[in-house]
Amino acid sequence: AFVRANQEKARFEAASTDFMQDTVQAMRLFSLLVPTLYLFVNCAMAAVVWFGGPRVVGGSMTEGQLVAFVNYLLAMQFPLFLLGTMATVYSAAQASSGRILEILDTAPGIQNQHGARTLPHVKGRVAFEDVSFSYSQQSDVPVLNGVNLIAEPGETVAILGATGSGKSSLVHLIPRFYDPTAGRVTIDGIDVRDVTVQSLRQQLGVALQHTVLLSGTIRDNIRYGQPDAEDEQVVAAAKAAQAHDFVMNFPAEYDTEIGQRGVRLSGGQRQRIAIARALLVKPRVLILDDATSSVDAETEAKIEAAVQRWMVSGTTFIVAQRVSTVLRADRIVVLERGSVVAVGTHPQLLASSSVYREIYESQLGSGGAADG
Numbered sequence: 001a002f003v004r005a006n007q008e009k010a011r012f013e014a015a016s017t018d019f020m021q022d023t024v025q026a027m028r029l030f031s032l033l034v035p036t037l038y039l040f041v042n043c044a045m046a047a048v049v050w051f052g053g054p055r056v057v058g059g060s061m062t063e064g065q066l067v068a069f070v071n072y073l074l075a076m077q078f079p080l081f082l083l084g085t086m087a088t089v090y091s092a093a094q095a096s097s098g099r100i101l102e103i104l105d106t107a108p109g110i111q112n113q114h115g116a117r118t119l120p121h122v123k124g125r126v127a128f129e130d131v132s133f134s135y136s137q138q139s140d141v142p143v144l145n146g147v148n149l150i151a152e153p154g155e156t157v158a159i160l161g162a163t164g165s166g167k168s169s170l171v172h173l174i175p176r177f178y179d180p181t182a183g184r185v186t187i188d189g190i191d192v193r194d195v196t197v198q199s200l201r202q203q204l205g206v207a208l209q210h211t212v213l214l215s216g217t218i219r220d221n222i223r224y225g226q227p228d229a230e231d232e233q234v235v236a237a238a239k240a241a242q243a244h245d246f247v248m249n250f251p252a253e254y255d256t257e258i259g260q261r262g263v264r265l266s267g268g269q270r271q272r273i274a275i276a277r278a279l280l281v282k283p284r285v286l287i288l289d290d291a292t293s294s295v296d297a298e299t300e301a302k303i304e305a306a307v308q309r310w311m312v313s314g315t316t317f318i319v320a321q322r323v324s325t326v327l328r329a330d331r332i333v334v335l336e337r338g339s340v341v342a343v344g345t346h347p348q349l350l351a352s353s354s355v356y357r358e359i360y361e362s363q364l365g366s367g368g369a370a371d372g
């Protein structure tokens with residue numbers, strides 16, 4: 001579709017050529033080593049006959065002794081040949097292990113800080129304090145620029161903005177997919193960098209923009225974050241995510257295999273499984289990053305209502321490009337090129353923010369195109 005077949009072919013050919021050259025090198029070593037070994041053995045044989053022959057004739061050595069020497073040499077031949085083969089395999093293995101170690105040695109970007117403690121059970125107050133962030137040190141345009149934002153437990157905070165405005169980047173700082181370049185992110189006043197990544201993520205539920213489901217059953221996918229969950233819990237989470245009905249339509253229900261060998265789910269179905277998975281862990285902070293973008297508006301409203309009931313005491317972040325997704329939030333944060341340009345409820349923003357009014361009118365105002 002992108003008319004890139006020739007470029008991709010060239011890339012593949014380059015990779016194949018690399019591999020071929022490595023193989024040729026290994027074979028060259030092999031083809032050099034083995035004849036050398038044979039030459040060595042045969043020269044030794046000639047030497048034995050050259051020096052031993054006259055002695056046998058002269059009587060200072062028996063024929064048997066000479067034959068024994070020749071046999072010793074023949075016995076040496078096979079181990080030497082094996083040694084040559086091993087040298088070849090060794091050099092190939094060395095090349096491979098180098099590449100494997102390269103990957104194993106790649107440290108994950110985010111690690112526990114020295115002396116990181118376990119995050120105690122939190123209420124879920126999330127605060128961004130003067131947070132700036134860029135993906136690389138060199139880039140002069142930060143993705144996030146001095147963001148200040150507080151989400152209280154029980155609140156649903158929506159983050160609205162155009163594509164590329166930094167919505168995903170902002171919420172990714174909570175589970176520490178990245179660390180801020182400046183400022184800090186806290187939960188209940190604790191800097192997320194001061195606690196272990198594991199204890200932090202245990203209290204978070206995250207449904208990402210690009211859903212990753214694993215091959216396996218629907219039940220296993222929903223239970224991913226809590227493998228010992230009871231069936232009733234799985235069903236309750238699926239019901240809240242509006243996934244229960246379509247799951248029950250499969251003959252094998254929750255045991256339906258998905259992935260390469262199983263049924264193929266639609267984008268909206270995958271998103272609902274991902275939301276169920278995030279809800280099941282009973283998170284203190286729930287992050288839905290464009291998690292309902294492929295779901296119709298009616299189902300989306302049902303999910304949001306159910307999520308709000310599920311998260312009564314916890315904090316919910318809803319990231320969206322559609323105004324219809326954020327209408328019911330307690331607070332809407334409008335992000336533009338990495339900066340917060342407006343905060344408030346829907347009616348407040350309609351009255352006070354021209355940016356919000358523009359987005360609202362372009363999507364819902366005239367003509368009422370609900371899924372713009």
Ligand SMILES: Nc1ncnc2c1ncn2[C@@H]1O[C@H](COP(=O)(O)OP(=O)(O)OP(=O)(O)O)[C@@H](O)[C@H]1O
Nearest residue numbers: 135143161162163164165166167168169170209321
């Ligand atoms: N992994 C990354 N490495 C480098 N730059 C990135 C990365 N992810 C995002 N960016 C850049 O950061 C900026 C903000 O991206 P981000 O994904 O946060 O936007 P977004 O608001 O979530 O957009 P969308 O609505 O399309 O999901 C963009 O300019 C993007 O190009």
Ligand SMILES: [Mg+2]
Nearest residue numbers: 167168209290
């Ligand atoms: Mg995004």
